[in-house]
Amino acid sequence: MDIIRAVGAEQLKDNAENFRIGDTIKVHFKIIEGKTERIQIYEGLVIALNNTGINRTVTVRKISYGVGVERIFPIHSPKIDKIEVSRMGKVRRAKLYYIRDRVGKAAKVKQLMKRKLKKNA
């Protein structure tokens, strides 16, 4: 293995990418406030996966109080407790940026019935 990948490999999580593009996921994100630590859940649609190895990130979009919010999480970050899939989506592209231009029902992704919730429930 080349040396750059070996450096990141130590911090890689097992099975961190347990979701696909188009899925709706819940990201359990650790927030440190002074001494206390709490977990915040951010739920939204996976519209993009970028980079490889330790740099792998996921872009999660949701509508919050009528405003579109996108957060980019490094999926191997120790700050991420876990990622749950709440709904599987059926999509035909790797990047769902077209969702940004759509409002309401048009911005929905069809649910994928084939590999439905059983595994993740």
Added chain:
Amino acid sequence: MIGLIGKKAGMTQVFDEEGTLTPVTVIEVEPNVVVASRTLEKDGYNAVVLGSVEMKSSNVTKPYAGQFKNDVTPKKHVIEIRDFEKECNVGDSFGVELIENLVYVDVVGTSKGKGFQGVMKRHNFSGGRATHGSKFHRVGGSTGMAAYPSKVIKGTKMAGRMGGEKKTVQNLEVVRVDAEKKIVLVKGAIPGTKNSIVLVRTAKKK
């Protein structure tokens, strides 16, 4: 001052203790062997000459081989470090353990060659306006002044070859030293291309 010869392996990111992604440069360090030492009595100053990376014997010329004494095999890269703060004899070998306790380092390397560049890129001139009838865009402007001195003073900043020169980046944080993999991770970028030779040394201003 202590230092080591290393090779820039490239950049990546790692998570620090707080879980923040930190950009790092990976520097590979092969064993550094003390080739010679300079002393105050003999040479007028104290220094240690370090060598790294073995050479193919067919590539070694006799004059080059002459500087390697006491069973030290010829090394591809040789650097002299003044006032080396560690007791050592000719033939001793150092690895990354030497800089394990350093918090900040300076990295000296050869910057990437950028070819013939104009004054805006090479000397950070501000240039002129792009629009509104301006006819003055990226050129340097007047260099010779008026009747006096009526000539271009030596050293005036102009367009020309840029890069490919010795550069030092100071006060880089040491993120991790891995003796097993023989690598040092420093925070941020360092001069040069991948596989270029760099000197990692004690930070002078910390």
